[in-house]
Amino acid sequence: MSDVQRLLGDRDTYTREFADFVSASPSSYHAAAALAATLEAAGYTAHRETDAWDPVAAGSRGFVVRDGAIIAWHAGADVGPTSAVRILGTHTDSPGFVLKPRPDFTADGWAQAGVEIYGGPLINSWLDRDLGFAGRIVTADGREHLVRTGAVARIPQLAIHLDREANSGLTLDRQRHVQPVLGIAAEGVSVLTLLAEGAERAEGVAAGGLSAEDIVGADVRLFDTQPPGRIGARQEFLASPRLDNLSSTFAGLAALLGSEPAPGTIAMLAAFDHEELGSNSRSGASGPFLEEVLRRLQSGLGATADEAARGLSDSWCISADAGHSVHPNYPEKHDPRVRPLAGRGPMLKVNANQRYASDAHGAALWRRVCDAAGVETQEFVSNNIVPCGSTIGPLTATRIGIRTVDVGVPLLSMHSARELAHLDDLHGLARAATAFFAGA
Known part of the structure; x- marks a missing residue:
């Protein structure tokens, strides 16, 4: 990452660096690894969950990775047993397709790979795209390897x-119609061999160092190999895969590196995995990851149970996850009066049924943060007959008991293979997050 103050001060620089981060993060495991590498280069200490951690002191900075999730923190001046934590919560995963066990098969002379659907993607948006495989494999010796191929697959429409009614209503069978093509069966194409070769390229293993037979476990997904690109009459939009939710994750990283925590507080980025599945995993927001890290940091500050509870009662979490801009072709799907538009700032997300955790105090905090950063903001609320999704916000508030507010960048085409955001909103979220960490 270039000079972080220039990054936060210049929208075009921020866009370039964010696009590079998206390209480096085709899976949650790659995203966590990219975050870890950037943090370590900035002087953050890597922690292992199996090791004892040093006591927390003013200015100390660290991070810990759990599978495809990462939590990083920076302790401000005058931290103590009752110090509050300011958390920006995000997630690293995106909806799509995941490789099944025993993935190689052939059909009518074609070599294909077996996949299953992950989360809730717009399936049709994945058709006829140049796709690669990315994620992690584990070899028989127990070692984990990041893997990434080039464009090797396609889900052909x-x-x-042969289907004259396709434009009247496309129906895709989730088993039969979404298995990608890799090659011609007679050529002996194997996705496992491609993964072994992808690990060699990624990690510099000597030729022949890995083979398909060495792979005993895989957490691998398809990804769109087309890089992010600026479009629009004024080049004001970013068309990109995985804006939901790498847009928030990168904003949190830039803010953490570009801010000084308010005295007596700890600034924290918590980027979870598996949000698109409901967060029920050891690395998801419903799991114990954040609670365990907070407990260890509070222990490192010498906090008693009472002091730890007092610190959390004074803490805040901003749950940052992408949301919906009003869609000009489907205006009836949105609230008739609350009409968030791309380019008018990141949104405060509100839901009476606590699908979002925002309340009046959270709204006031978000307004202070945006005012301090000089960032325009707007609101999102669902049309009453179009229920909204949820985020890590209510889960974090429920599990930790911490005050939480939900925000996010407005998108078009959320959960498509390629989503659309305005550059001002992407940059504005990072600036607002910086003000949040600084104590606004």
């Missing part, structure tokens, strides 16, 4: 000549 049926030609209009």
